[in-house]
Amino acid sequence: MKSFFSKRRIAVLAAILLALFVIRPGASRLKSRIIRSISAALGRSVDIGSVHLRLLPRPGFDLENLVVYDDPAFGAEPIVRANEVTAALRLTSLLRGRMEIARLDLTEPSLNLVHGEGGHWNLETLLERSARIPLAPTGRSKVGARPAFPYIEGTSGRINFKQGPEKKPYALTNADFSLWQESENSWGVRLKAQPFRTDMNLNDTGLLQLTGTWQRADALRDMPLQVNLEWSRAQLGQITKLITGNDQGWRGEILLDLALTGTPARLHLAATSSMDDFRRYDITSDKALRMAARCDADYSTDTHDFQQLMCSAPVGDGLLTLTGDAGFPASHQYSLAASAENVPAAALVNLAQRIKKNLPDDLAAEGILDGKLSVARDGQSPPAWKGAGHITDFHLSSESN
Secondary structure (H helix, E strand, C coil): CHHHHHHHHHHHHHHHHHHHHHCCCECHHHHHHHHHHHHHHHCCCEECCEEEEECCCCCEEEEEEEEECCCHHHCCCCCEEEEEEEEEECHHHHCCCCCCEEEEEEECCEEEEEECCCCCECCHHHHHHHHHCCCECCCCCCCCCCCECCEEEEEEEEEEEEECCEEEEEEEEEEEEEEEEEECCEEEEEEEEEEEECCCCCCCCCEEEEEEEEECCCCHHHCCEEEEEEEEEEEHHHHHHHHHCCCCCEEEEEEEEEEEEEECCEEEEEEEEEEEEEEECCCCCCCCCEEEEEEEEEEECCCCEEEEEEEEEEECCEEEEEEEEEECCCCCCEEEEEEEEEEEHHHHHHHHHHHCCCCCCCCEEEEEEEEEEEEEECCCCCCEEEEEEEEEEEEEECCCC
């Protein structure tokens, strides 16, 4: 008999737990409080379609049709829209009679990043707001008077880019991202997504993975930051099509690692890149060609120029280098110098066989190349070129007719 009642209690308890997992009673009376809580944390007007209470696995709410409105200066389109959102409560806030959202999980959200006419982004005011209205860190353990910034996570989302009211064809799809306040003065972000263009069919554009932190500052240009970006498994032909709109006819798999440190007003960039199996689209070869390079530079978002650019690429036992300063993207001022030191002629022939079709497979070269080339332009004047070089002990051979 005792065994029967014990099994019955277990069955009832299991049924209750299952009901708590499945049943989502309405919570329309709390809707306005939830809207105020999310709006206070994000600093934006918020709207929610419907709210349902959830008790397990963590007390909170299931939200439908969440809309986070943008600053009207950047247009009427919302900055964030998500049809399904799970909002978990911060239990310690209930001890003070206040309702705080500890975590927001957005399913298939749509995020709009807008570059306004004045040169500012719509995210700038959100980031700068953290300096004016200090929120408590996301993971705080003690109850405090200040509201804490929620941990925000989006899965399978889409990030759109706009120039003023015009939506650009560039986008990031299958985007998984997280945003949180790491400490009193530090924020963190993670992103994993695939580059995409809405106006053409693309595949093999690779995977973008980003991690970053930044510190409080009165203006975005002065925020100390540290960002690491990796672009992997990207095919060269698809990348040229993504950027220019046309496949330029080159093939190869690209890996790019980029580290940014400093402030937006003065960023230091350190990049390493490699490409495997570089070739023209209609050329095949049994011999693999791998190219690699490293670049360091300082970049200013105020003047839009690269300074102290230093790039190097090993070629056999030799080295190719590029140094100088250059405005980007619209400046006509630059001063660049390239050099080749102890570069084997055989490496140049190997490259030529992947650029020029119908070269003999057994084409071989001997010799060492050394040279320098510089180009400079100041304003509207024509570019000035200078260069010199020589190749020693050069010999070119092939047994093909």
